[in-house]
Amino acid sequence: MSSDPFLLLALATAGISTTLIIWYLVRRPVLSRLTKISLLFGIGILPIATATNGNVAGYHATKTTHFCTTGCHVMTPYGEDSLDPGSLSLASRHARNAAFGEENCYSCHADYGMFGTITTKIGGLRHVYEYLLHYHSMPIEESLVKIDLLSPFRNDACMRCHSTENQLWNQIGDHASTREQVRAGTVSCASEGCHGFAHPFSKAARRRVGVLP
């Protein structure tokens, strides 16, 4: 459990609300003005505060790698690779960067822009829907072959940090020659020949079954 202040506030308001409700249910007091005000807090104000703070805490929780990799079994290998200190995959190398911290999945997979958070969360709901209906019982080895991103990974996510404007970046010949294609998204940073796949083990599984050459 984290020390998120929203989480602590939500737990505190939930505790007080529960106490007031149990007092009402057990003691069954006369419906006086004091009882009505107590119930207004117990049933109305404090649970609303719990829901509000709980939503913010839940929103923070849904951004963590723990959330992404523990809820659905098909994400287990991605989480293990991401947290493996010996892995050289693009995802793992970024996960070791302190700037990504505990939110390394979200940092790269979140949409960019003003409504990026909203579209990311709607996309996340789609993932849950697909998982519950189609992939819930799928073996992990099979999921590595069959489950794919809904749309190709966009370079925008990389360009949040690697702007392509930096002089050092442009001094590298491959960058300079593909700069416009990288910006347009026609050449992926996370592709073979460039920086390699972000999660190469899934490509290895596809090669094993002959899906990839």
Next chain:
Amino acid sequence: MKIPRLLALWRRSTESLLRAAAILTLVGLALMVWSMLDPTPLPVMLAMSLGQVLGTVAFAMYGIAIWKDLLRIRRARRDSLTNIPVVSIPVAPVAPVAAEPATAPKTREQAAP
């Protein structure tokens, strides 16, 4: 919710409505707390959907119960003011009093010692 069901909700006593609201709130709170202690997709989604629906329904039931109680109090107050029973009290006949001789009232000067 259909209208007959709403009417059935309205007919329930204030106490039973409040008890139901309290229990629904407890269930909603339990879902929310579960999602906070175990932030995995299922609890988080349940808390943000079912938990909040239960909480909203409970608060609405609380509102209905309090509204009903206020109406009851207002009705009782109105009845106590308007429905005063008209009672005819029999009055005993008064015996005639013998007339006293008329005396002129004393002036202030006369009354003073």
